[in-house]
Structures are given as structure tokens and as C-alpha cells.
Amino acid sequence: MKTVKIHIVTPDGPVVETEADMVIAMTETGELGILPGHIATVAPLQIGGLRIKKGNDTKIIAVHGGFIEIRPEIITVLAQSAETAETIDLARAKHAAKRAEIALQAKKDEASFLSAELQLKRAINRINAAENRF
Known part of the structure; x- marks a missing residue:
């Protein structure tokens, strides 16, 4: 199955660099599901969870605003702050x-x-x- 690279970056540096079968983001206009080969898009993000799906696993990232840039082979999230579920107290x-x-x-x-x-x-x-x- 095809995958898409995803990079989540904050002013403090990279948070996540991985590959995914599907990414679901909360944009200002609603949820956006992204598959490999998605058309090039840029959208502002809301405060919300970004879900990274690969196989049967789903990784959740708490994203606090920013932008998502989608290209057919790579997704870049430029967030004000972002935390993986495992690092949240x-x-x-x-x-x-x-x-x-x-x-x-x-x-x-x-x-x-x-x-x-x-x-x-x-x-x-x-x-x-x-x-x-x-």
C-alpha cells in the first residue's frame, strides 16, 4: 500500500517524522482526510487532534493551530505547538x-x-x- 511522509514541526523543532496510510486533520473548515497522492493544498489548522494512521495503528498528535501543507508525496504541519499523546501529562x-x-x-x-x-x-x-x- 502507498504511504505519504508526514513532518510535524513547531518553533521548538520537529515533533514527528513518519509515514502514514492516511492523515486526518482539523482545519478551519472541518476535518480533512488525506491519502497518498492528495492534490496540493494549504489550510489553516484549528486546535484539535491530528490522527496519523498506518496499518491498524493510529497515532494522535495534539496540534494547537498552525498550517498544513499537503503535496502528493509529503505532508508538512507547521504548528504553533504540538504534542504526541504519549508525552502529555x-x-x-x-x-x-x-x-x-x-x-x-x-x-x-x-x-x-x-x-x-x-x-x-x-x-x-x-x-x-x-x-x-x-
């Missing part, structure tokens, strides 16, 4: 979600609210990736 992510929920309820000002909302989305994304909920 689940207890820390749950604690971050609780702190963000408290900050949301405080409703100090719009900037604080938007910051807390973003922190909550990222924490939930990490929790979902760590618990394999995608």
Missing part, C-alpha cells in the same frame, strides 16, 4: 482545564475571557489526545 492538562474554567467564570474583561477560552481549548485538546478520544 494528563493530570497537568486536567488541572489547566480547571484553572481555565475558573478564569472563564470570573469574566474580568474580554481579553482575559478570550485568553481563558483559548487555554481551555488547548487543555481539552491535550486531554482528548492523551485519552485517545479522537
Whole structure:
């Protein structure tokens, strides 16, 4: 079966370099399934899980924004931050979600609210990736 190379890179360096049968990404317009030979595309990514499927295995990466560039033979993800499910500290992510929920309820000002909302989305994304909920 054909595969496609995938590289996930953040400002801190490479996160994942592997091959896949299929990649599923959360773009601004919805989920995008990518197979080898996909037409060239560039799309902005949402905070969400990126699933890398190879055979019967699925690897989940928590991606926090950025862009995906698709070419027929290679997929490059340029993310603001990205974490493999294995590297996520689940207890820390749950604690971050609780702190963000408290900050949301405080409703100090719009900037604080938007910051807390973003922190909550990222924490939930990490929790979902760590618990394999995608």
C-alpha cells in the first residue's frame, strides 16, 4: 500500500517524522482526510487532534493551530505547538482545564475571557489526545 511522509514541526523543532496510510486533520473548515497522492493544498489548522494512521495503528498528535501543507508525496504541519499523546501529562492538562474554567467564570474583561477560552481549548485538546478520544 502507498504511504505519504508526514513532518510535524513547531518553533521548538520537529515533533514527528513518519509515514502514514492516511492523515486526518482539523482545519478551519472541518476535518480533512488525506491519502497518498492528495492534490496540493494549504489550510489553516484549528486546535484539535491530528490522527496519523498506518496499518491498524493510529497515532494522535495534539496540534494547537498552525498550517498544513499537503503535496502528493509529503505532508508538512507547521504548528504553533504540538504534542504526541504519549508525552502529555494528563493530570497537568486536567488541572489547566480547571484553572481555565475558573478564569472563564470570573469574566474580568474580554481579553482575559478570550485568553481563558483559548487555554481551555488547548487543555481539552491535550486531554482528548492523551485519552485517545479522537
